[in-house]
Amino acid sequence: VTPTEIEVRLAPPYRVRVGPGALAGLAEAAAPFARCAVLTDATVESLHGAALGELRGAPRLALDPGEASKDLNGLGSVLDFLAEAGLERGSLLITFGGGVVSDLGGLAASLYMRGIAVVHCPTTLLAQVDAALGGKTAVNLRAGKNLAGTFHQPRAVLADTSLLATLSDDEFRSGLGEVVKSALLGAQDLFALLEREHARVRSRDAQVLEQVVAACVRLKAEVVAGDERDEGSRRALNLGHTFAHAIERVAGYGRVPHGVAVAVGLMLALRSAELLDRLEDTGLTARVESLLGRLGLPRSLGALRAASGCALAAEELIAAMQHDKKNRGGSPLFVLPRSLGRTALDVAVPPAILIAAVRCQTP
Ligand code: GLY
Numbered sequence: 548v549t550p551t552e553i554e555v556r557l558a559p560p561y562r563v564r565v566g567p568g569a570l571a572g573l574a575e576a577a578a579p580f581a582r583c584a585v586l587t588d589a590t591v592e593s594l595h596g597a598a599l600g601e602l603r604g605a606p607r608l609a610l611d612p613g614e615a616s617k618d619l620n621g622l623g624s625v626l627d628f629l630a631e632a633g634l635e636r637g638s639l640l641i642t643f644g645g646g647v648v649s650d651l652g653g654l655a656a657s658l659y660m661r662g663i664a665v666v667h668c669p670t671t672l673l674a675q676v677d678a679a680l681g682g683k684t685a686v687n688l689r690a691g692k693n694l695a696g697t698f699h700q701p702r703a704v705l706a707d708t709s710l711l712a713t714l715s716d717d718e719f720r721s722g723l724g725e726v727v728k729s730a731l732l733g734a735q736d737l738f739a740l741l742e743r744e745h746a747r748v749r750s751r752d753a754q755v756l757e758q759v760v761a762a763c764v765r766l767k768a769e770v771v772a773g774d775e776r777d778e779g780s781r782r783a784l785n786l787g788h789t790f791a792h793a794i795e796r797v798a799g800y801g802r803v804p805h806g807v808a809v810a811v812g813l814m815l816a817l818r819s820a821e822l823l824d825r826l827e828d829t830g831l832t833a834r835v836e837s838l839l840g841r842l843g844l845p846r847s848l849g850a851l852r853a854a855s856g857c858a859l860a861a862e863e864l865i866a867a868m869q870h871d872k873k874n875r876g877g878s879p880l881f882v883l884p885r886s887l888g889r890t891a892l893d894v895a896v897p898p899a900i901l902i903a904a905v906r907c908q909t910p
Contacts, residue, residue, distance in 0.1 A: 550707075551761040555680070561702055563764050566757040567709040570849045573641070576666050576703045577602060580639035584632040586625060586652040591670050594713050595643075599766040602641060606632035610648065613910040614801060615885035617647045617686050618720035619695070624628045625655040639664045639702070645671035645718075646678030650693070653684030668705045671714060672722025673806055674863030675706040676729060676763035678785075679886060681771040691870070692792070692800070698776060706764065708756045716843075717804055719751070723842050724806030726763055728786050728813060733888025734749035738838075744856065745841040762828040771871075783890045787812030794848075798857040810844040811851045813884075818904040819896050820883040848905060861905040865898060 550566030564572050577583050578842045585599065585607040585904040592609045599605075608628040610616040628762035629640065640663060649667045656665035669679035686697030711719065730737040731849060741760060747755040767784070774781035790812035795803055813835060820826040836846045851857050869881045896904075 551762050553761065553768055555700075555768040557682075557700055557775055561700065561704070561706040561821070563706060563768065563822055564855075565675070565706045565708065565761045565764055567707065567753050569705045569707040570668060571600070572703075572705055573599065574601050575667070575670065576705065577639055577641065580637065580664065582632075582634055583636040583641055584608070584623060584629060584634055584638070584788075585641045586610070586628075586648055586655070588616070588645070588648055591605070591644045591648075593805035594710065595710055598710065599641075599643065605641070608642075610651075612647075612695060614647055617651050619686055619688070619733065621651055622655060622658075622686050625651060626659055627746075627780060629655060629659045633718065634659065634663060635909070636660045639666060641666050641668060642679070643668045644674070646674045647673055649679040650685045650696070651681075651754055653682070653699050653701070654686060654696055657684055657697040658749075658770060659735065662699065664702045665699065666703045666705070667701045668707070670707075670710045671718055672711055672760070673718070673725055675708070675711075675760050676766065677725045679704050679706070680764060680767050681781075682775065683777075692795075700775075701803075704764075708753060708760055711756060712751055717807075720843055721804035723748070724808070724810035724813075724844060726759055727838060727842065727844070728784075728809055728834065729763040729766050730838075731813060731884060731887065732766060732770075732783055732786060732890065734762040737756060737762040738887060741838055741842065742834075780892075782892050783882055785891060786884065787816050789868055789871050789879050789881055790815040790864075792871055793864045793872065794859060796867045796870070797859055797863045798855060802857055803851065803855050807844060807851070810839050812846055814839070814847055815904050816881065816883055818907055819881065819900055820885070820891075822900045822903055822907075823883070823894070825883055825885060825894070827889075831884065831887060861902060864905055865901050867903065 550564040550569040553563045590612045640656045667679035670674045682700035685693035688694040726856040791808035817832040
């Protein structure tokens with residue numbers, strides 16, 4: 548079976564291969580480079596190390612799985628590893644893992660010898676549809692998540708959907724939150740596909756997953772090609788994220804998976820748009836709510852409170868939104884949906900509306 552190929556039209560352009568067996572293209576992607584090294588995590592290495600094929604023999608660093616590796620200490624360890632592996636200016640770093648590995652590896656690649664090539668092989672649904680694509684790299688600082696980073700586009704992305712079979716249900720669901728965001732942003736035919744095939748998505752049917760990931764990749768490739776540096780239209784990708792970041796922060800990082808917080812953030816963005824009378828498609832909220840439920844995601848803040856055991860008090864969520872890194876001049880600006888495929892950027896939402904949106908959640 549031939550994987551789906553999608554081009555990201557930047558200078559230079561690069562290819563994203565999506566589908567079961569996409570990793571078979573790794574040797575070809577690495578062929579122009581005399582030296583390569585692999586950054587992975589211990590879980591991915593033990594489950595899927597064999598999928599690296601002939602690259603198994605390359606110097607390899609396996610991080611401790613989890614967000615704790617994604618800090619300045621972790622960055623130092625990766626840079627030292629690249630030096631010890633003898634990588635030169637014209638060498639390649641291959642990342643093989645979830646968003647932590649691609650964010651941290653991408654940053655290390657952009658700094659080592661002032662920038663070497665990187666190829667991402669994302670192994671989680673979240674990384675395949677979002678993190679590994681588009682060139683954003685980052686580590687967390689004490690002050691918050693993703694506060695230090697660069698833009699460094701990969702040479703290629705290989706999203707092998709057969710690796711998704713071993714994800715935990717929590718990790719898989721988290722990826723689905725970003726998938727629904729892509730659907731709401733207008734990824735071609737994705738919303739209808741998810742509504743029709745929700746059962747096959749949840750059972751991780753290989754064919755449906757390839758279509759789902761490919762639709763998200765096409766949308767993100769197009770958005771990133773139009774605004775590589777996140778100065779305008781790319782900000783649409785933050786739909787639901789100001790709410791989601793507040794939920795993750797108030798719950799305590801690691802308690803609510805990112806994409807699950809995004810799912811609830813999408814509902815809060817829809818409610819806010821409704822309250823501001825900016826939602827043109829008035830049936831959209833009910834459609835998204837029903838889809839989230841079918842995909843096993845929380846359909847409201849109340850449902851998330853019940854599922855996570857986190858209090859998520861309205862006042863604390865609103866205070867946390869004042870700290871979002873997307874803010875300018877101290878007040879939070881939101882991406883709000885208008886209809887399927889259309890959003891309004893940089894909307895200032897008055898506190899009274901935020902409180903009403905956060906409170907109008909039913910359990
Ligand atoms: N994850 C949002 C972006 O890549 O712009």
